[in-house]
Amino acid sequence: MNIDKPSDRFMNLPFMSSKKPTDTGMGTNPVTKRRELRLPLIGFLPNKIRNHFICMLGEFVGTFLFLFFAFAATQVANAAAAAANVNGNGAQTSDGSISQAPNAQTLMFIALAFGFSLAVNAWVFFRITGGLFNPAVTLALALIGAVPWIRAALIFISQILGAIAASAVVSGLFPGPLNVATTLGGGTSIVQGLFIEMFLTALLVFTILMLAAEKHKGTFLAPIGIGLALFIAELAGVFFTGGSLNPARSFGVGVVLGHFPGYHWIYWLGPFLGAILAVAFYRLVKVLEYETANPGQDFNEKEADAFEFDEDNAATGADVARPVVAVMSPGLGADDLRLQSAGSRDSATVPSSSGSVPGPNGNGAGRVVPPINSVPAGASATSNEKTRPVDAAYRNGPAAEAGAQQPGGTYRVSGASTLGGLR
Structure with missing residues (x-):
């Protein structure tokens, strides 16, 4: 589609001139000799504070959108499971958990919803905040130094608030009870659930580290790989633990439902341990100079011909x-x-x-x-x-x-x- 470059105006209305603003919008201030911001009212803020605010806002909206569409699709899957089951066993649960009936179609639908929602929203917010949406991912990036600790703490708050907001909106907007809480199912013990969450989160975090934190020619396609990583993790985890991999995802639903199972802590400790495990392995392969083991994978044809x-x-x-x-x-x-x-x-x-x-x-x-x-x-x-x-x-x-x-x-x-x- 042939479109022009977006205007620098906050809102381009029909009665406004079609000319793009110059000095009045993004010109140079003759006094300070500095470029004016698109929103002059925030020009008094130091750049660091303004950037923290941008990241907090982006993570709040991104986490909200990611979980809103994932939760809404999970509601659809559980409603379909309830309609297919005459007795409603395993579909409508008293604690608001995801359907634990061994229904492959329902589990596939839920896994696809979370994977695709993460891929789309991570791609959208990739340039704004990095598209984290997960305190465990935030911890991993802070541990490797990709995100400053102060910013990590600030966006952690935004992710929690975004998850709560998404849960509340889905609960109020869609009919029927909210059935998206993460609980243990299929006879899974607490210890098993803890390690399932740990290993599934380790896969997701390591994917993010290698595709997004490690810069290469395919970095711009990282959201696709990250979404697929969450998809396969959900395939393995939804039936047994609800497939959280994200403390904010489990906590937000618990706040809206007003119900936390006694083992809710595994949905915090498991993902955080998984993040630490992924970071440890990432640092190990970096220390071992992994690039020398299989070189040339990022080269084009001309670079490959010149490489010896x-x-x-x-x-x-x-x-x-x-x-x-x-x-x-x-x-x-x-x-x-x-x-x-x-x-x-x-x-x-x-x-x-x-x-x-x-x-x-x-x-x-x-x-x-x-x-x-x-x-x-x-x-x-x-x-x-x-x-x-x-x-x-x-x-x-x-x-x-x-x-x-x-x-x-x-x-x-x-x-x-x-x-x-x-x-």
């Missing part, structure tokens, strides 16, 4: 980093500028003002950058420009590469020299 792996000498993740692939001038080969992969060869060298300097093993990430004014033989440089550092050119990914590209297939970095046809 020497397992005996590749000891760190930097040694198997993505190779530099640049668009070259027709008259200048990759070898002339040493932009090809070093390939973990002991004889790999890069140019310098004093001759050849041995480069580290691996794929160029740790190679010695030539001095600013050094130019390889056969290349020319103007007097007022500097040589681009060899391996730093495209390390920031496709966006940085696209920004540096100039018409005609050449590249230029501010202050960089002209090396033959490479800019």
